Amino acid sequence: MTFHPRESRGYTRREALLRAGGAAISLSSIPGFLAACGGSTPGTTSTGAAGGWPVGPGGIPLARASHPVTLKRWEDPIASGMKPETGGTFTIFNYPAYIDPAVLKAFGKKYGVTVKVTPFDNIATGVTKLASGTVSPDVTEMTPDQLPRVVAGKLVKPLNLDYIPNLKNVWPGFQSPYYDVGSRYGVPYTVYSTGIAYRTDRVKEDIPNLKPNPWDIFWHSQKYTGKVALLSEERETIAMALLHRGIKDINTEDPTLVNRAVKDLQELYKICSIKVGDLQYENVPEDKAWLNQAWSGDMLAGYLYYLPNKQTGKLLRFWNPGYGNGPIGNDLWCVCSTTKKPVLAHLFLNYMLDNGVGYKNFVDFNGYQPPFNEIQSESLIKKGVIPETLASSVLTERDFGPKALVEAGLTNTGESLWQNGYATFTSGA
Amino acid sequence: MYPRWLWPLTALPGVVWLLLLFLLPLYAVLGVAFGNVDPVLLQPIPAWNPADWNTSWFTHVLGQLVPGNAFWDVFVRTCEYVGLSLAGCILIGYPVAYFVARHASRTKSLLLILLVLPFWISYLMRMLAWINLLSPGGYGLRFLSATGISSVLFHLGVISDPSNYLGGQSFTVILGLIYGYIPYFILPLYASLDRIDRSHLEAARDLGASPFRAFWHVTVPLSKTGLLGGAVLITLPMFGDYYTPNIVSGAPTTSMIGNQIDLYFHGGPQPTIGAAITILLSAFLMILMLYYMRTIHRASREIPA
Numbered sequence: 001m002t003f004h005p006r007e008s009r010g011y012t013r014r015e016a017l018l019r020a021g022g023a024a025i026s027l028s029s030i031p032g033f034l035a036a037c038g039g040s041t042p043g044t045t046s047t048g049a050a051g052g053w054p055v056g057p058g059g060i061p062l063a064r065a066s067h068p069v070t071l072k073r074w075e076d077p078i079a080s081g082m083k084p085e086t087g088g089t090f091t092i093f094n095y096p097a098y099i100d101p102a103v104l105k106a107f108g109k110k111y112g113v114t115v116k117v118t119p120f121d122n123i124a125t126g127v128t129k130l131a132s133g134t135v136s137p138d139v140t141e142m143t144p145d146q147l148p149r150v151v152a153g154k155l156v157k158p159l160n161l162d163y164i165p166n167l168k169n170v171w172p173g174f175q176s177p178y179y180d181v182g183s184r185y186g187v188p189y190t191v192y193s194t195g196i197a198y199r200t201d202r203v204k205e206d207i208p209n210l211k212p213n214p215w216d217i218f219w220h221s222q223k224y225t226g227k228v229a230l231l232s233e234e235r236e237t238i239a240m241a242l243l244h245r246g247i248k249d250i251n252t253e254d255p256t257l258v259n260r261a262v263k264d265l266q267e268l269y270k271i272c273s274i275k276v277g278d279l280q281y282e283n284v285p286e287d288k289a290w291l292n293q294a295w296s297g298d299m300l301a302g303y304l305y306y307l308p309n310k311q312t313g314k315l316l317r318f319w320n321p322g323y324g325n326g327p328i329g330n331d332l333w334c335v336c337s338t339t340k341k342p343v344l345a346h347l348f349l350n351y352m353l354d355n356g357v358g359y360k361n362f363v364d365f366n367g368y369q370p371p372f373n374e375i376q377s378e379s380l381i382k383k384g385v386i387p388e389t390l391a392s393s394v395l396t397e398r399d400f401g402p403k404a405l406v407e408a409g410l411t412n413t414g415e416s417l418w419q420n421g422y423a424t425f426t427s428g429a
Numbered sequence: 430m431y432p433r434w435l436w437p438l439t440a441l442p443g444v445v446w447l448l449l450l451f452l453l454p455l456y457a458v459l460g461v462a463f464g465n466v467d468p469v470l471l472q473p474i475p476a477w478n479p480a481d482w483n484t485s486w487f488t489h490v491l492g493q494l495v496p497g498n499a500f501w502d503v504f505v506r507t508c509e510y511v512g513l514s515l516a517g518c519i520l521i522g523y524p525v526a527y528f529v530a531r532h533a534s535r536t537k538s539l540l541l542i543l544l545v546l547p548f549w550i551s552y553l554m555r556m557l558a559w560i561n562l563l564s565p566g567g568y569g570l571r572f573l574s575a576t577g578i579s580s581v582l583f584h585l586g587v588i589s590d591p592s593n594y595l596g597g598q599s600f601t602v603i604l605g606l607i608y609g610y611i612p613y614f615i616l617p618l619y620a621s622l623d624r625i626d627r628s629h630l631e632a633a634r635d636l637g638a639s640p641f642r643a644f645w646h647v648t649v650p651l652s653k654t655g656l657l658g659g660a661v662l663i664t665l666p667m668f669g670d671y672y673t674p675n676i677v678s679g680a681p682t683t684s685m686i687g688n689q690i691d692l693y694f695h696g697g698p699q700p701t702i703g704a705a706i707t708i709l710l711s712a713f714l715m716i717l718m719l720y721y722m723r724t725i726h727r728a729s730r731e732i733p734a
Contacts, residue, residue: 057469057470123696124696124697127470128470128472131467132472149470153469226590226593226595226596226598227596269682273680274597274680275597275681277679286564287565288564288595412471419692419693419698419699420699425681426688426689427499428502428503428680428681429501429502429503
């Protein structure tokens with residue numbers, strides 16, 4: 001399964017990023033964005049396993065930018081023009097501290113409900129709780145790779161986009177993404193990429209210009225032994241090892257490729273006593289790690305909240321592999337099947353896509369970038385939110401173009417292959 | 430007079446507790462380990478009837494538990510860490526428990542409070558404290574360097590980098606385990622030592638035994654149950670520990686079997702593997718437990734009424 005940047009085995013970097021209020025990122029407003037995020041032919045429907053295309057949960061074809069998937073509605077969406085339900089509690093199922101309480105309070109006040117957040121540790125346990133019925137939220141956070149699973153399990157409801165006019169505020173490619181053509185079940189929330197964070201006072205290599213491949217730095221890091229770390233996520237680590245070999249199919253289910261990537265990762269034991277973890281936003285600024293696989297925004301959070309006094313932000317760098325060279329991803333909101341307030345749930349999705357609300361949630365609390373047309377990197381830099389040296393932390397629409405490397409859903413066999421590979425790597429064997 | 434059933438009845442809550450919160454969950458884990466996985470939602474589908482058990486997950490785990498494979502390496506490492514941590518706890522904990530039980534007359538209450546004090550702080554917080562202590566510039570690291578301890582440990586080959594205890598060193602994980610679990614070891618040992626009748630020691634001395642021989646031949650055997658009790662109390666959770674290596678090391682080369690269980694239960698399509706490892710680990714620990722029970726049984730028969 002794909003792990004989300006907010007998933008960690010001990011502490012969430014969320015706790016840091018929630019304070020990274022201004023963390024920002026940005027986007028150019030290149031018009032005509034991607035057919036990409038939505039594939040080149042949004043609106044087309046995959047026909048499942050026909051032609052040998054692999055299928056995931058419930059027989060739903062695996063979504064790829066080159067192979068967009070229209071998810072079948074398992075029931076009719078709610079009718080248009082209904083009034084929102086009021087009174088009682090409105091429950092949001094989400095990562096801990098991943099949404100601004102002030103934003104939620106304003107929503108509750110606007111619609112006369114008490115808003116409650118029920119947290120989950122990671123998306124997998126979230127899906128498990130939804131499936132087991134131990135929670136019955138109104139809306140839930142979701143990731144594209146898990147979307148087919150919750151749709152096949154009828155855990156989320158089809159949307160009526162009449163209630164979500166603010167969908168127009170997001171990048172065009174996310175208005176009809178390849179994993180859910182027509183946004184039948186979800187609307188986007190945030191975006192992120194994976195690269196390398198490092199300290200310029202410790203790491204002397206010019207990582208962005210390292211030939212033949214900047215990812216190779218991990219295999220040449222003997223002199224940084226004990227100070228080198230990877231993200232503790234199976235998709236991220238193995239994908240990085242694949243990219244180190246120049247293999248850009250980071251969703252491969254070829255055992256030969258995955259197992260070789262695992263062997264490459266195992267070499268790092270001796271090379272640099274490699275560590276895994278999700279505290280890069282803290283460890284790099286505090287000099288505990290010098291070279292660390294990281295998500296976009298980590299060094300921004302580190303700069304804002306973890307860099308000790310007297311140290312300058314110039315020490316920190318984030319190498320963003322750039323379009324088509326490194327993993328990128330996003331998450332989304334869905335309406336749960338268990339909701340007793342389906343209209344209000346739709347309005348919540350619309351509320352989160354409001355330019356003002358989304359921006360406030362982003363810069364005042366969340367730190368993760370929503371894919372909004374209106375958010376401009378230039379203005380954020382001008383405001384001093386983003387230091388110039390960390391400008392590479394900023395994502396743009398182009399990063400989600402047709403050649404973007406997305407850690408997409410796998411077949412169950414593929415997920416097992418990756419999980420066993422990661423287990424082998426983390427066993428230290 | 431009390432009715433005959435009264436005292437056995439007092440065991441009922443404990444029995445119910447054991448059935449509901451130990452045996453039933455244990456059977457559930459067994460059912461998961463021998464069950465299947467829902468292909469859509471990846472939920473385990475337990476096989477309650479042994480006739481329906483699917484042994485393929487077990488076979489997979491057993492296949493990995495042979496020399497040269499992943500689970501074997503991590504299992505052996507876990508045994509090493511637990512063994513060394515236990516040895517450390519005995520070396521540090523026995524003198525402490527002995528002192529409190531035998532020589533701390535007026536300060537005994539205070540010392541007992543101090544021994545219990547770590548329980549007031551969560552295990553996680555205590556482990557996190559080590560991060561700051563051993564970080565660059567941390568007081569712990571500075572102390573170890575200034576006293577030359579780091580240098581000695583380095584030259585003995587115990588650590589590979591005297592300036593980076595958090596860089597994936599086995600020593601740090603073992604240190605964390607000892608620090609985290611030693612209070613659980615000392616308390617039952619103290620209780621055992623405190624119960625030893627001093628007249629036994631006096632008899633030994635009267636019969637010409639040196640203080641050391643009296644200690645070795647009287648105190649140690651009589652404290653064996655406490656020693657084993659404390660050992661069981663700490664080794665069982667140590668075998669399942671995964672957060673200590675996560676926090677103080679983070680390196681795959683210092684991971685323990687608990688990390689593998691956590692990984693498979695954390696999500697993904699193979700919770701059954703996590704359950705299978707859990708069952709095998711429980712079976713292994715059961716062997717240790719049986720040894721403990723046998724020893725306790727023998728000891729109770731040997732101690733004169």
